[in-house]
Amino acid sequence: MYIQLAIETEFEVKKLSDLPKFKTLMENLKMKINKSELARKLDVDRRTIDKYLNGFTPSKTKKKGSQIDEFYEVISLLLSVESKQVFYYKRILWQYLKDNHGLKCGQSTFRAYIQRTPEFNAYFKEGKRTVPLESSARFETPPGEQAQLDWKENLPYETKDGEVVYINVAVLLLSYSRFRAFHLSISKSQAVLFSFMNDAFETFGGVPKVIVTDNMKTVMDDSRTRYSKGKVNAKFAQFAQDYGFKVHPCIAGKPNTKGKVEAPMKYLDEIHAYQGKFNLEELHQFVQKLCERINQSFHQGTHKIPVFALKQEKNLLLPLPRKQIRDSYQINHTLVKVNPSNMVPYKGKHYSVPAKYQGKTVGLQTYDDQLYVYDNTELLVQHPISQSPLNYKPVHYQESLGQALPDYPNIEELAKGNLAAIGEVYKHD
Numbered sequence: 001m002y003i004q005l006a007i008e009t010e011f012e013v014k015k016l017s018d019l020p021k022f023k024t025l026m027e028n029l030k031m032k033i034n035k036s037e038l039a040r041k042l043d044v045d046r047r048t049i050d051k052y053l054n055g056f057t058p059s060k061t062k063k064k065g066s067q068i069d070e071f072y073e074v075i076s077l078l079l080s081v082e083s084k085q086v087f088y089y090k091r092i093l094w095q096y097l098k099d100n101h102g103l104k105c106g107q108s109t110f111r112a113y114i115q116r117t118p119e120f121n122a123y124f125k126e127g128k129r130t131v132p133l134e135s136s137a138r139f140e141t142p143p144g145e146q147a148q149l150d151w152k153e154n155l156p157y158e159t160k161d162g163e164v165v166y167i168n169v170a171v172l173l174l175s176y177s178r179f180r181a182f183h184l185s186i187s188k189s190q191a192v193l194f195s196f197m198n199d200a201f202e203t204f205g206g207v208p209k210v211i212v213t214d215n216m217k218t219v220m221d222d223s224r225t226r227y228s229k230g231k232v233n234a235k236f237a238q239f240a241q242d243y244g245f246k247v248h249p250c251i252a253g254k255p256n257t258k259g260k261v262e263a264p265m266k267y268l269d270e271i272h273a274y275q276g277k278f279n280l281e282e283l284h285q286f287v288q289k290l291c292e293r294i295n296q297s298f299h300q301g302t303h304k305i306p307v308f309a310l311k312q313e314k315n316l317l318l319p320l321p322r323k324q325i326r327d328s329y330q331i332n333h334t335l336v337k338v339n340p341s342n343m344v345p346y347k348g349k350h351y352s353v354p355a356k357y358q359g360k361t362v363g364l365q366t367y368d369d370q371l372y373v374y375d376n377t378e379l380l381v382q383h384p385i386s387q388s389p390l391n392y393k394p395v396h397y398q399e400s401l402g403q404a405l406p407d408y409p410n411i412e413e414l415a416k417g418n419l420a421a422i423g424e425v426y427k428h429d
Contacts, residue, residue, distance in 0.1 A: 013038065013041070013042070015042070016042060016044070016048070016049075016052045017052070017057075019038070019049065019052040019053050020052065020053065020055055022053075023053045033053070035049045035050065035053075066113055067104075067105060068103070068105060068109070068110060068113045071097060071101060071103060074097070074101055075093070075097070075120060076119075076120075078093065078096070079093075079120060079123045084158060084275040084276040085272065085273050085274065085275050085276070085277075086272035086273065086275060087123075087124075087272070087273055088266070088269045088272065089124070089266070089269065090107075090110065090111050090114050090124055091107060091111075092269060092270045092272075092273050093110075093114075093273070094107050094110040094111070095270065095273075096270075096273045096274075097110075140175075140176070140302075141175040141176055142176060142316075143176040143177070143312055143313040143316040144176070144206070144208060144209065144313055144315075144316030144317045144318070145175065145176065145208060145209055145210060145316075146174075146175040146176075146208050146209065146210045146211075146212060146248075147172055147173060147174050147175060147204075147208040147210075147211055147212070148172070148173050148175060148211075148212045148213070149170075149171070149172050149197070149211055149212065149213040149219075150170075150171050150213070150214065150265065151168050151169065151170055151171070151188060151216065152168065152169040152171065152265050152268045153168050153188070154166045154167075154168065155167050155168070155169070155268075155271060155272075157271065157275065157283065158275050158276050159276070159278065159279050159280060159283075160276055160277055160278060160279055160282075161279065162276075165186065165280065166186070167184055167185070167186060167271075167280075167283070168184070168185050168186070168187070168188050169182055169183065169184050169185075169268050169271075169287060170182070170183045170185065170188075170192075170193065170196045171265065171268075172196070172197060172200040174204060174208060174306075174310065174313055175208075175212075176309065176312075176313050177302075177304070177306050177309035177310045177312065177313045178299050178301070178302055178304070178306045178309065179204065179295055179306040179307060179309065179310040179313070180291060180294065180295065180306070181196070181199070181200035181203055181204075181291065182268075182287050182288065182290070182291040183196040183199070183200075183287075184283065184284050184287045186280075186368070186370065186382075187367070187368035187370070188216075188218065189218070189367065189368050190218040190233075190235060190236070191331060191367050191368070192331075192367060192368065193218050193219075194239055194329040195329060195330055195331045195367075197239075197243075197329075198326050198329045198330060201243065201320060202320065202326070204310070204314065204317060205310075205314045205317065205320075206314060206317025206318055206319060206320060207243050207244055207245050207317055207318040207319070207320060207321075208245060208317060208318070209244075209245060209246065209318060210245060210246045210247075210248050211240070211245050211246070211247055211248065212248045212249075212250065213247065213248070213249055213250070214249065214250050214252075215230065215249055215250070215252050217233075218233065218236065219232065219233055219236045219247065219249065220232060220233060220236075220249055221233050221234075223249075223252040224249040224250065224251055224252060225251060225252050226251060230249055232247050232249070239329065242321055242325050242329075243318075243320075243321055243325075244318045244321070245318065267290065267294055268287075268290075270290060271283070271286075271287070274286060280382050281379050281380060281381055281382060284379045284382075285378070285379070294306070295307045295310075331365045331366075331367050332365065332366070333363045333364070333365055333374070334363065334364045334365075335361050335362070335363055335364075336361070336362060336363075336364055337359070337360070337361050337362075338353055338357045338358050338359060338360050338361075338362060339358075340358060340359070341400065342354070342355050342357065342358050342396055342399070342400045343390070344362060344364065344373060346364060346366070346371055346385075348389075349385075349386060349387070349388065349389055349390075349391060350389065350390050350391065351371055351373070351381075351383045351386075351391045352381070352383075352391065352392045352393050352396035352397060352400075353373050353380055353381055353396060354380060354381070354395075354396055354399060355396065355399035355400050355402075355403055356399075357375065357380065358400075360375070362374060362375055362380065363375075363376075366385065369384060369385050370382055370383070370384055370385060371383045371384075371385050381393060381396070390422060392419060392422070394415065394416070394419060397415050397418070397419055398411060398412060398415040401414060401415050401418070
């Protein structure tokens with residue numbers, strides 16, 4: 001478009017950046033701008049003409065896309081209302097994407113991406129869990145001096161089979177090195193606690209001089225308060241005497257006394273990111289891998305890596321008691337051979353294990369009405385102790401049947417039918 005002025009000045013609109021100057025010129029001439037004609041001439045939308053006439057200036061540097069953009073759909077799905085999975089913190093979502101979807105960026109980069117993506121940031125703003133904290137002075141303990149004991153209690157977890165169970169994770173953390181041990185259990189019984197603490201002491205390579213704990217029933221008969229020192233349970237007092245440590249209960253309602261173990265308990269919220277993804281055996285393995293990862297990660301408070309700091313602390317721990325004492329607190333571990341039907345015997349009843357363990361020797365532990373089957377230290381399966389002669393996990397039976405009938409067209413349906421028939425046979429036994 002050409003405009004010729006009386007003073008013999010000619011102006012041509014050749015590009016969008018000419019429009020602000022063209023607007024000024026037309027206003028001085030008191031002439032109306034034909035936006036539709038300009039849009040046709042420059043081959044753009046009429047709204048683009050409006051934008052440039054009103055002073056829009058494009059950025060000289062092209063905006064770069066984020067490497068995380070390719071994960072947008074995955075993140076949308078994980079954070080959707082339909083998802084069973086729960087991510088309490090951005091850190092947990094970042095870790096989940098690293099472990100399961102190949103995300104390679106750093107945590108700070110990921111947090112910034114979530115922060116500037118309104119639909120994702122809203123998820124964490126709305127769902128953020130806030131717990132009022134009492135102010136407390138930070139203090140450190142010397143090597144070998146102290147460990148802190150706690151439970152992450154009654155976490156509802158939906159297995160991949162759709163069953164909802166309430167799980168507990170025991171945590172024992174050395175205060176100096178921050179090296180910790182985890183143990184997942186359905187139960188919080190004293191037998192489970194003693195066995196876990198014994199295993200943790202063996203992993204540490206010794207016993208700390210003091211155990212700081214809250215007023216859990218398996219430790220305290222009467223809670224410690226501002227006005228009473230409380231009463232340690234007789235069995236726990238004997239356990240402490242056998243291992244040589246002193247029991248230091250917190251004042252009831254003052255969890256910050258054992259803040260070193262309380263604060264890191266949020267790491268266990270990562271379990272909720274795997275709602276519906278694992279069976280109990282797989283969840284047990286995940287919790288142990290999570291523990292290993294934390295022990296091998298840089299600790300912001302101490303500026304040490306716990307697994308290396310443990311080497312400094314180990315030599316200053318009390319020695320372990322003799323094996324006879326340790327064995328008395330261990331849950332009995334019996335070795336049995338897996339039969340050709342992929343079953344192990346216990347008190348005249350049979351319980352299934354994964355098909356690949358046929359003919360192998362595995363270990364059995366029983367406590368709190370549950371049977372646990374191990375290959376060395378790896379938990380293979382957990383069964384409720386039953387009066388039924390045959391106790392199958394459907395996946396184990398399907399594996400076994402698949403080995404016997406490798407060419408059968410629909411092994412899953414056959415397995416379901418056979419298990420239903422087996423259940424009917426033994427229903428009234």
